[in-house]
Amino acid sequence: MDKIATLAIYELRASVRNRWFVLYTLTFTLLASGLSYLSLSGAGLFGFAGFGRTAASLINLVLLIVPLMGLTVGAMSVAGEREQSTLSYLLAQPIGRGEVLLGKFLGLGLALATTLLLGFGLAGILIARQSSTVEADRYLALAGISLLLALASLSLGLVISVASRRGSLAVGVGLFVWLLLVFLADLGLMGTAVAMRLDVGALLTLALLNPLQVFKIAAVQALQASLEVLGPAGLYATRTFGEGLMPLLLGVLLLWVWVPLGVAHLIFVREGDV
Amino acid sequence: MNAERRGLGIRHLLVGCLALAGLLGAFLAGDAAAQPEPPFDLQAAIAQAPPGSTVEVPPGLYRGPIVVDRPLRIVGRQGPNGERPIIDGGGQGTVVTIAADGTVFQGFLVRNSGIDVDNEDGGITVDKAVDVVLADNRIEDTLYGIRGIEAHRLVLRGNVIRGKALPVARRGDGIRLWQSENCLVEDNVVEGVRDAIFWFSDDTTVRRNVFRGNRYGVHMMYTDGMVVRENLTEGNSVGIYLMYSVNVLIEGNTFRQNRGPSGYGLGLKDMDAVTVRDNYFFENRVGLFFDNSPASVNIYQEIRRNVLAYNDMGVLLMPAVARNRFAENTFLDNLEQVAAKGGGSRQGDILGANTWEGNYWSDYVGYDADGDGVGDLPYRSESLFENLIDRYPELRLFRFSPVQQTIEMAARAFPVFKPQPKLTDPSPRMDPLLPPTAPLGAPMESAMGWATAALLALAVLPAVALRAGHPARPADVGGRPRSAADATEEPMHPTPPPAPTLSPDEPVLVARRLVKRYPQPGRPWWSDATITAVEDVSFQLFPGESLALWGANGAGKTTVLKCILGLLHYEGELRLNGLDLRRQGKQARRFLGYVPQELAFHNELTVADTCRLYARLKEVSPARIPQVLALVGLAGQERKEVGALSGGMKQRLALALALLSDPPVLLLDEPTSNLDVNARQEFIDLLKRLRDRGKSLLYSSHHLAEVTDLADRVLVMAEGRIVAEGPPRTVMASLQGASGGAPGPGEPEQPDGTGPRPQEVFQAG
Incomplete structure (x- = not known):
């Protein structure tokens, strides 16, 4: 445990020095704050509400950037060290491979959490200054669900990473997966829904295969306390799962965190040759 | 209140009391003990x-x-503490029935009716009595609240009506007026009921009431000439639903958070001549819903100066809705400003059949060059995604996804995808024109400041963790040598269990029939073709012995080392200190110090940080750090970044790290290949001293000098096999004899002592 913590802290330090990480943090923080500021600029009019558009912008931003961060950072981690042969030196120490992987996951997860907390924190300051109507617990819930998404994409990135010989290849695959999850899957599903006349149950089930959609539905549920805004499929989800919806969505997200991490562990330990 | 009448009332009251005292006393003696006041037969x-x-x-x-x-x-x-007389229905029937014209009923708490839906059990029923006033009553835990049947000119003022805690489907109506004309409903609060419903009750005024948490705040059918003014409807399924009526005024109300599968702020169904003005619609699923309204072809309706903000849909129109004039309204940040249900092929026509003029649209992107407050370009609602979701509502699931913007961008970039505008406002206002009164209801409290403070505090935590993971300041390690007392102050990490004591003639490392095969480079995925890097290698390493693996690049030396380190899967058996390296690799590596060919390490860390990291990973006390640094001659270099070290110093650092756990065996991969002649000699001397102290050394090399100087024994490898073994001099001599004077399987020794930089042939593939 001590070794895992040591590796995690070491990984966190390396991340803080990593210019990509700094760039992501700056981008996320600036965009989150900027979007919140802009979308709330009309809210002073009534002293009412007005979180809808901010929420929409934040959900949108998280959907775009957080998986990108998680996937690329995760993809780069093991493969990059393998390329620089720092990985073999690390593994030559009295440490298990599982410990190395878990240490990396925790360290990078902490780094991602720092990025998200900074972004949400600073955006929150702007929101708090402009509008007294945003419910704090919902905002915190959004931050928490975003963190789950970050960890899920980090896990996916680690799978790509342990299976790749070179860092550049891993990042390439990571970017493709990002594109797939963010755009291609949704476009394909929209097309399928219209062309095949999918019923809402099937549409919802297919959508829930995508962790980004799971995040989005959970975020909307947390922010609006209902899924009406997502139309018939959202209502179907509410009707079908009722109170169990949120635990279900969070459970699926947690599965997206742990299952890929388990797969990465299997590959890393079994694959053998470093 | 009139003093004379009050006196009369009191007198009657006293008479009543006296007359009944004896009679009631007998019946209610038991109750009297429980009740604080003497009972009074109402x-x-x-x-x-x-x-x-x-x-x-x-x-x-x-x-x-x-x-x-x-x-x-x-x-x-009211009593001294504001308590009211309570009329309790005991869970049976209707609690109070008023059947006399002109009755005033005021200041009671009416509660606990029956729950028979057919009988419409309720709090107060006004049955065919006119000019009745019900004021300042609280009606709680009743199925229906107040019912008026043919109760013309009924006044409901300042009552608070709370329904039984039942699912919405089983609740009764809070207010239910049937064929009761010219009524006034004002300043009431109606919560947790089904509807406040008005049937055939023309010219009724509903004002300054609060309808909260009901199915329909106000539901009205066949009730012409109704005036609904300054009410707050909040958290209902529908705020106000008007049906089958004409001449209705909806003015100055606030519709807030009316949501649900068919959540509307204000719904108009088959209505005619409705005026909707100066209302606020916030956060409803749909702000304003039109279903066949106006219903008559010659009637126009006016929707003016309303604020529709933050709703999922600002205005939703059923197909074929026409003849509504939308003017001076503020459309602010509704997810969909105006939606047409079902889309349809003639969308432009559908919404165009209503007029849109001088509204404020928060998504307007035009400009106002002449400064007249009106945008110079018309506002056009043309979103491909909105058209799609109007037509295929299930696609709303993709709202907020980046795919939404992708679709809009595609529509903008490729005009072939661009939809027909849903509606056009030729004179969009640049600034909102607000109703004269502020919206009703209290803004929500928020702890946003605390939330963000918590988030930022959490963001700082990792930084704290970094400091915590950094217990020793650089000065602690560098500079002064540590005394034993200093070392004990450090939290001691558990030191590795001592190596099992082996007798000097027992091997510390044993390789038996070691084989390593790599996948054939470039093989197709279905093939299992391999190349063999190490073939049937067996050897033993004894305590205090220095054993060299000598061979050309690609002979398999590094592969053997990597197998021992657990970096590669292999066939055969490897044992270190009796531990099976395949199954107990992690424990076994405690007894192993590894010096790679080139210290591949994070160059931005300082020497001290690097040492601390590996001390922790090897579970060694940091007190060891100054000792090993002194041993390899790096004392005083602690603050240097690893990247700034020379090749020789890096190699010493690698050795220092390898020595941290004081392992019995050192594994070195081409230990001096990156060093110049002087550094090489120093390093070899250092290794010799270690060997003399009892360390076992196993190292790969293709430099002759390295082998002859340092090795007690040499294994000559070629093409993955051991081709010769023995003391260096003997082996070299026999090899030279065998191959006619060639120096051996390695490259000829360079005069300056630096060979070509070895490539790891197998790893590079």
């Missing part, structure tokens, strides 16, 4: 009071049902 008092008189009722609990069949003022007197 029904009897009503029966006795002359018409037009006032009955003042003291606080206390009265049993229902009560029937008022003569015109009286029945006034509940």
Whole structure:
């Protein structure tokens, strides 16, 4: 445990020095704050509400950037060290491979959490200054669900990473997966829904295969306390799962965190040759 | 209140009390102990009071049902602590029935009706009595609240009505007026009921009420000439639903958070001549819903100066809705400003059949060059995604996804995808024109400041963790040598268990029939073709022995080392200190110090940080750090970044790290290949000293000098096999003899002592 913590802290330090990480943090923080500021600029009019558009912008931003961060950072981690042969030196120490992987996951997860907390924190300051109507617990819930998404994409990135010989290849695959999850899957599903006349149950089930959609539905549920805004499929989800919806969505997200991490562990330990 | 009438009331009250005292005393003696005040038979008092008189009722609990069949003022007197007289229906039937014209019923708490839906059990029923006033009552835990049947000119003022805690489908209506014209409903609060419903009750005014948490805040059918003004409807399924009526004014109301599968702020169904002005619609699923309204072809309706903000849909129109004039409204940040249900092929026509002029649109992207407050370009609602979701509502699931913007961008970039505008406002306002009064209801409290403070504090935590993971300041390690006392102050990490004591003639490392095969480079995925890097290698390493693996690049030396380190899967057996390296690799590596060919390490860390990291990973006390640094001659270099070290110093650092756990065996991969002649000699001397102290050394090399100087024994490898073994001099001599004077399988020794930089042939593939 001590070794895992040591590796995690070491990984966190390396991340803080990593210019990509700094760039992501700056981008996320600036965009989150900027979007919140802009979308709330009309809210002073009534002293009412007005979180809808901010929420929409934040959900949108998280959907775009957080998986990108998680996937690329995760993809780069093991493969990059393998390329620089720092990985073999690390593994030559009295440490298990599982410990190395878990240490990396925790360290990078902490780094991602720092990025998200900074972004949400600073955006929150702007929101708090402009509008007294945003419910704090919902905002915190959004931050928490975003963190789950970050960890899920980090896990996916680690799978790509342990299976790749070179860092550049891993990042390439990571970017493709990002594109797939963010755009291609949704476009394909929209097309399928219209062309095949999918019923809402099937549409919802297919959508829930995508962790980004799971995040989005959970975020909307947390922010609006209902899924009406997502139309018939959202209502179907509410009707079908009722109170169990949120635990279900969070459970699926947690599965997206742990299952890929388990797969990465299997590959890393079994694959053998470093 | 009129003093004379009050006196009359009190007198009657006293008479009633005296007359009944004896009679009631017998019946209610038991109850009297429980009740704080002497009981008062309300029904009897009503029966006795002359018409037009006032009955003042003291606080206390009265049993229902009560029937008022003569015109009286029945006034509940409040107790010193504001307690009201309570009329309790005991869970049976309707609690109070008023059947006399002109009755005033005021100041009671009416509660606990039956729950029979067919009988419409409720709090107060006004049955065919006109000019009745119900004021300042609280009606709680009743199926229906107040019912008026043919109760013309009924006044409901300042009542608070809370329904039974039942699922919406089983609740009754809070207010239910049937064929009751010219009524006034004002300043009431109606919560947790089904509807406040008005049937065939023309010219009724509903004002300044609060309807909260009901199915329909106000539901109205066949009720012409209704005025609905300054009400707050909040958290209902529908705020106000108007049906089948004409001439209705909806003015100055606030519709907030009316949501649900069919959540509307204000819904108009088959209505005619409705005026909707100066209302606020916030956060409803749909702000304003039109279904066949106006219903008549020659009627136009006006929707003016309303604020529609933050709704999922600002305005939703059913197909074929026409002849509504939308002017001076503020459309602010609705997810969909205006939606047409079902889309349809003639969308432009559908919404275009209504007029849109001079509204403020928060998504307007035009400009106002002439400064007249009106945008110079028309506002056009043309979103491909909106058109799609209007037509295929299930696609709303993809709202907020980046794919939404992708679709809009595609529509903008490729005009072939661009939809027909849903509606056009030729004169969009640049600034909102707001209603004269502010919206109703209290803004929500928020702890946003605390939330963000918590988030930022959490963001700082990792930084704290970094400091915590950094217990020793650089000065602690560098500079001064540590005394034993210093070392004990450090939290001691558990030191590795000592190596099992082996007798000097027992091997510390054993390789038996070691084989390593790599996948054939470039093989197709279905093939299992391999190349063999190490073939049937067996050897032993004894304590205090220095064993060299000598061979050309690609002979398999590094592969053997990597197998021992657990970096590669292999066939055969490897044992270190009796531990199976395949299964107990992690424990075994405690007894192993590894010096790679080139210290591949994070160059931005300092020497001290690097040492601390590996001390932790090897579970060694940091007190070891100054010792090993001194041993390899790096004392004083602690603050240097690894990247700034020379090749020789890096190699010493690698050795220092390898020595941290004081392992019995050192594994070195081409230990001096990156060093110049002087550094090489120093390093070899250092290794010799270590060997003399009892360390076992296993190292790969293709430099002759390295082998002859340092090795007690040499294994000559070629093409993955051991081709010769023995003391260096003997082996070299035999090899030279065998191959006619060639120096051996390695490259010829360079005069300057630096060979070509070895490539790891197998790893590079």
